[in-house]
Amino acid sequence: MDLSAISPTLLIAALMVAATPIILAAIGELIVEKAGVLNLGVEGMMITGAICGFAIAVESGSPLLGFIAAAVGGAVLSLLFGVLTQYFLSNQVATGLGLTLFGLGLSALMGQGYIGIRPPTTSKVDIPVLSEIPVLGPILFNQDLVVYFALLLVVATWAVLKFSRAGLILRAVGENHDAAHALGYKVVRVRLMAIMFGGACAGLGGAYLSLARVPQWTEGMTAGAGWIALAIVVFGAWRPFRVLLGAYLFGGVTVLQLNLQAAGANIPVEYLSMSPYLITIAVLVIMSSGKAKAALNAPACLGRQFHASS
Amino acid sequence: MSALLELTGLTKAYPGVVANDDVSMTIQHGEVHALLGENGAGKSTLVKMIYGLVKPDAGTMRLLGEGFTPAEPRAARAAGVAMVFQHFSLFEALDVAENIALGMENPPKMRDLAARIREVSQAYGLPLDPSRLVGDLSAGERQRVEIIRCLLQNPKLLIMDEPTSVLTPQEVAILFKTLEKLRSEGTSILYISHKLEEIRRLCDAATILRLGKNVGTCNPREETARAMAEMMVGEVLHVPERKPHATAEVALELRGLSLAAPSAFGTALKDVTFSVEKGEVLGIGGVAGNGQDELTGALSGELPAQAGQIFFEGHDIGPLGPNARRALGVLAAPEERLGHAAAPDMSLTENAVLTGTVRKGLSRKGFLNWRAAKDFTNEVITRFDVRTPGAHTAARALSGGNLQKFVIGREIMQDPAALVVNQPTWGVDASAAAAIRQALLDLAANGAAIIVISQDLDELMEISDRFAALNAGRLTAPVPAAGLTVDQIGLMMGGAHDLEAAHG
Numbered sequence: 007m008d009l010s011a012i013s014p015t016l017l018i019a020a021l022m023v024a025a026t027p028i029i030l031a032a033i034g035e036l037i038v039e040k041a042g043v044l045n046l047g048v049e050g051m052m053i054t055g056a057i058c059g060f061a062i063a064v065e066s067g068s069p070l071l072g073f074i075a076a077a078v079g080g081a082v083l084s085l086l087f088g089v090l091t092q093y094f095l096s097n098q099v100a101t102g103l104g105l106t107l108f109g110l111g112l113s114a115l116m117g118q119g120y121i122g123i124r125p126p127t128t129s130k131v132d133i134p135v136l137s138e139i140p141v142l143g144p145i146l147f148n149q150d151l152v153v154y155f156a157l158l159l160v161v162a163t164w165a166v167l168k169f170s171r172a173g174l175i176l177r178a179v180g181e182n183h184d185a186a187h188a189l190g191y192k193v194v195r196v197r198l199m200a201i202m203f204g205g206a207c208a209g210l211g212g213a214y215l216s217l218a219r220v221p222q223w224t225e226g227m228t229a230g231a232g233w234i235a236l237a238i239v240v241f242g243a244w245r246p247f248r249v250l251l252g253a254y255l256f257g258g259v260t261v262l263q264l265n266l267q268a269a270g271a272n273i274p275v276e277y278l279s280m281s282p283y284l285i286t287i288a289v290l291v292i293m294s295s296g297k298a299k300a301a302l303n304a305p306a307c308l309g310r311q312f313h314a315s316s
Numbered sequence: 317m318s319a320l321l322e323l324t325g326l327t328k329a330y331p332g333v334v335a336n337d338d339v340s341m342t343i344q345h346g347e348v349h350a351l352l353g354e355n356g357a358g359k360s361t362l363v364k365m366i367y368g369l370v371k372p373d374a375g376t377m378r379l380l381g382e383g384f385t386p387a388e389p390r391a392a393r394a395a396g397v398a399m400v401f402q403h404f405s406l407f408e409a410l411d412v413a414e415n416i417a418l419g420m421e422n423p424p425k426m427r428d429l430a431a432r433i434r435e436v437s438q439a440y441g442l443p444l445d446p447s448r449l450v451g452d453l454s455a456g457e458r459q460r461v462e463i464i465r466c467l468l469q470n471p472k473l474l475i476m477d478e479p480t481s482v483l484t485p486q487e488v489a490i491l492f493k494t495l496e497k498l499r500s501e502g503t504s505i506l507y508i509s510h511k512l513e514e515i516r517r518l519c520d521a522a523t524i525l526r527l528g529k530n531v532g533t534c535n536p537r538e539e540t541a542r543a544m545a546e547m548m549v550g551e552v553l554h555v556p557e558r559k560p561h562a563t564a565e566v567a568l569e570l571r572g573l574s575l576a577a578p579s580a581f582g583t584a585l586k587d588v589t590f591s592v593e594k595g596e597v598l599g600i601g602g603v604a605g606n607g608q609d610e611l612t613g614a615l616s617g618e619l620p621a622q623a624g625q626i627f628f629e630g631h632d633i634g635p636l637g638p639n640a641r642r643a644l645g646v647l648a649a650p651e652e653r654l655g656h657a658a659a660p661d662m663s664l665t666e667n668a669v670l671t672g673t674v675r676k677g678l679s680r681k682g683f684l685n686w687r688a689a690k691d692f693t694n695e696v697i698t699r700f701d702v703r704t705p706g707a708h709t710a711a712r713a714l715s716g717g718n719l720q721k722f723v724i725g726r727e728i729m730q731d732p733a734a735l736v737v738n739q740p741t742w743g744v745d746a747s748a749a750a751a752i753r754q755a756l757l758d759l760a761a762n763g764a765a766i767i768v769i770s771q772d773l774d775e776l777m778e779i780s781d782r783f784a785a786l787n788a789g790r791l792t793a794p795v796p797a798a799g800l801t802v803d804q805i806g807l808m809m810g811g812a813h814d815l816e817a818a819h820g
Binding site for chain 2: 171175177178181185186188190191303305306
């Protein structure tokens, strides 16, 4: 095994790419859960976004249109979940699981004609001069736009939740929906909007996989990324920057184990492949082991049904 | 000048029940108007219509002489109607200022809002720190948050739903001073309560609802509490009779019981010591959340204690679980009827088996004796006048009062030697409450030791031989209940919570 073949600079640059789909999906789910809704359909919305984005990008030749289509596709699929859980009061856990299965099947159907095709390239932003800086240049100034967008989204989510009135109302709805209703806030409307935002983000994350990271369409290509996003939200204690950290950790271990595989490490491939999942969960569990604090940050109405009956 | 608010012929029906039937009433400027009635009399529905949460089926409302049809709470708030809810509409994970901002139409910037909260709360004698998390506040402080939220909008009418049910007597006195100051400034207050003595102290007029109908308006200062209670209930009230107990034989004894808090938001019990004699009723008061649930759990066996802390007739029962204690004759009925005292979706018979199987022999070698269980259930239903279609009905389908009669009756019918009840008449109408209290007194007269944990001080004074109070997990020494004054009880309960801290 030849460890010197692994360049730390390229590793970090690749890590940011690997983490981006997880960041997008997890930030979307964070908003959904902050509104008090548990949507386990992230995986299904991601893969649907992946094929929607892929198909439109191939047909139109524009990656941008592809990403927009992915967001729309994810949001439309999430609306199905929203209508079922918010209006027909179906069980959120069962509906979310169903959404994942449905999304996997639907995407396989939609993707029939797209296997083995190369999508148009998502161009990188190559900032002159800055990208020439050794080490920092390739990491910070030579990525594609979606990587920057995902980072911006984390900061924006943090700021909106902490400082804006809309964020306050969102947290209030997730904290105590009966009280929010009594004060005259539209609980169902706020939640539907949060669910659709979550769907759009998951769709974007999926499209980033099929258009930029892989880039190719294969059935079931999200390979559990949606589940990891869900876990990161919980272990990140519903805080945007911890979610970012969790996603980077996962991306980092993923890239590292791929490099180790390439370098011919003397460990069975299966152990390397499972390592990102194990390490991410273990680190986040240890970080959030201060039980009382984590519990305080959990939305108190998470997963509970709301009906304005009283 | 016309009246502030006039309601004419308001009617609201829900499937199967008419919550308000042709209710008319008038609230004058600068008046504290009481709305009286039992649970289910339609008080809440009426004020929800005024606050825009519920639309009336028929009838009109006029505010300051003009038509008033608020489509949502926002519209009601804009028109000058504010409301303090009974179950607080607060968000525990948010701080005081954020909670207040959520209840305002156009909240100022957070920094300015914090300054205004300080200013208004000092002016009305309700000190509050805007940056504290609501989850860390006592019940009295939480109510201040609600009141300040209303006051910041300069309401013309302030609706208060059962505001004193969670307060110590000292906190009630502070609240009443605030309300009197508001009245002197011309604000009208619609005050919902069923505590008649309070209404006689505070209110200028009272409207009484029974089964959704307005059954009369009176001046509470000229009526006796008893007369108003009988208007509420519509029948002559039965006052429980008690006989002094004679024995001096200790049944149940706690020696320095200490217990860690079972959950993050629970209360630890600290060095709780008392003894109850056979035939005696010990009343334990205190504001909710000071260790009542934990003490009930420790006495029932749900929360096992260390050896040497709980004794029953000389046996050390501390480490025993609930069924072992039941076998000895120590029974308990917890506070939460649905989900704790009874399994909501199981039938009354099944629920009877759940606690009755040990003492009534309802199972043999692991098989249930359904016939005996059904007979036992029917006995409870008959003797305690539980209104239900039958023993097969699910517990969830019973009204709160009827289920409470069943839950208490189920324990009493097992001939306990010691019975622990927590909030035996919470949310129960007056006649059912009187029946439950009488049953407890009868049980004591037959020689059982009874511990009643309650937040209803009137109830405790009515049935207890001795009284003690829980405050932050500590129990005061029990004292004879006869002759205790409200001030003494208040001091035992811990006085006004955290007032000094909030001033500083």
